[in-house]
Amino acid sequence: MPNLVHVTAHRHAARLLRGGIGARSRGWDGDRGVYAMAVLPDFTLTHQWVRELRRWKPGVLVAVDVRIPDDEPVTVGRYGREPQRLTAAAATAHLRGLADPRGYEIFVPRSIRPAEVRRIRALPQGVGWRHVPDAHGRRPCTCPVCLQPGTPGSARVRRRFPYDPPPETKPQLMATLRAAVTVDDIVYALYALAGRRRGGAEELAYLADHPDPEVRGALADVLVHYRGTAARDLRARLAAD
The missing domain is CATH 3.20.170 (ADP-ribosylation fold)
Structure with a gap:
């Protein structure tokens, strides 16, 4: 037996x-x-x-x-x-x-x-x-399937081994935007900026004269999330476009 x-x-x-x-x-x-x-x-x-x-x-x-x-x-x-x-x-x-x-x-x-x-x-x-x-010795997978929410110690493991890479900072996104060449790259960087610090709209003023209307449209959408005089002036300028 x-x-x-x-x-x-x-x-x-x-x-x-x-x-x-x-x-x-x-x-x-x-x-x-x-x-x-x-x-x-x-x-x-x-x-x-x-x-x-x-x-x-x-x-x-x-x-x-x-x-x-x-x-x-x-x-x-x-x-x-x-x-x-x-x-x-x-x-x-x-x-x-x-x-x-x-x-x-x-x-x-x-x-x-x-x-x-x-x-x-x-x-x-x-x-x-x-x-x-x-x-042991391998990086744990912290996706919601492998490390289910509520697992004891899961928050500590996720802080140490984040599943998603940390989001790009505003300076990094601005550097990406300045280096962008294609319309798609410019639009991507613009929409990513919408979730960052609400200031510095004057840094985007040069795009208000971009020849591609898709870029100007994306700029108008993103400026809704910005505050300050520079943002208001740019929104008014694009509204007349």
Whole structure:
């Protein structure tokens, strides 16, 4: 009978010993069941999910040792990929034969009965990988899919590794505008300036005489966001264009 390990919050320990593990997770096919990992010769690989699960489960985590029949149908595979459908014994043998079983998991498509729960053990809370295997030393992806809003510590990670590059400053945009040659480049720089500091409209006065009406139209649109006498004078001049 294969030995599996299910990682869960310590506050559920007493209930699991009395009533087993409920089928609350969803598998690849949408059926409900319990995620677990085979007991492997390596302690870290056996409990590799602890550090990642701490991102989602508050409090201290514990290991629930369970034993299910050899011929129990389960699925096994790396997270995010379609799993294989094997028996529990074959799934355990498959994981033991992998050169790198990190990121793999077993899904039992049913609840775990109280008689199948062997014991509950304390765990070191820093074992395993976080985000993805081999994430250490790699820049984390902070897009809303990989780092979901509300994840503990997500604001700090986004400040350190912003997903979008910082916006160009007004001096940088003015330098881009002065160096622009094509109409498209000039219009792009003008509209980008609309979201910057509301001053210095006199720097744009030379574009009021630009031969292309698209540039003059874009200038008129952008000057709506500017304040001051220079901006008002330019708007009045373009209104008569």
